């Protein structure tokens with residue numbers, strides 16, 4: 148799958164482009180099903196939805212996940228972390244169609260790209276703990292000195308409207324280059340670190356909501372100003388994200404985070420071992 152010249156021009160001009168219908172519902176549902184399988188791993192006794200054909204798509208499953216997050220955030224966090232490292236997610240965000248589209252936007256070949264920041268986001272209604280304030284992804288991902296040499300993509304795993312948390316974007320703001328971020332401390336493992344774009348810079352741009360249908364893809368220049376939308380709906384917003392960086396440019400530096408593990412699960416395993 149390749150982009151038309153008008154889509155590539157839109158990406159260059161506005162710093163982002165939305166590409167409809169990249170994935171079929173069957174493909175996006177495979178990631179939704181992963182969450183249901185993990186839920187059953189952590190709540191094996193709860194088989195109330197097992198009779199349904201597609202429990203992962205049912206509003207009742209969202210209710211269960213929302214209840215889990217509220218009543219047992221550590222188990223929700225463990226489920227969330229397991230999803231992040233699933234091969235299903237990695238395969239999904241490095242699908243040849245995505246690579247080809249990302250390469251078109253970056254003016255390079257797919258085999259010249261590296262990936263980072265693979266994420267499977269689950270944003271429950273009214274929950275802002277992992278919402279990102281105005282930022283540029285380049286402030287988090289320094290692989291290329293020039294933010295124009297990388298991009299972040301997000302795939303909608305259900306329809307996303309302004310009311311259910313569509314990303315808010317400042318078109319053309321990528322032309323500013325990387326601005327010095329205003330940082331806010333990460334208060335704990337379950338919240339997201341903020342590296343914010345200064346407010347006066349945001350005021351120079353208009354803002355739009357990048358609404359998407361299930362299976363649509365949005366790509367953003369790493370310098371583009373954007374933030375999480377507020378999910379005021381009643382279902383979880385599921386999205387799959389990844390970053391791509393150009394390897395063959397002179398400004399590329401391989402970069403990875405220090406290893407991170409879910410200490411709740413690891414302590415639980417050690418405790419069970421010691422009790423034996």
Ligand SMILES: O=C(O)CCC(=O)C(=O)O
Pocket residue numbers: 268278279284299314373374375376386388
């Ligand atoms: O999906 C979201 O709410 C924010 C994602 C985002 O802005 C990012 O990961 O850079």
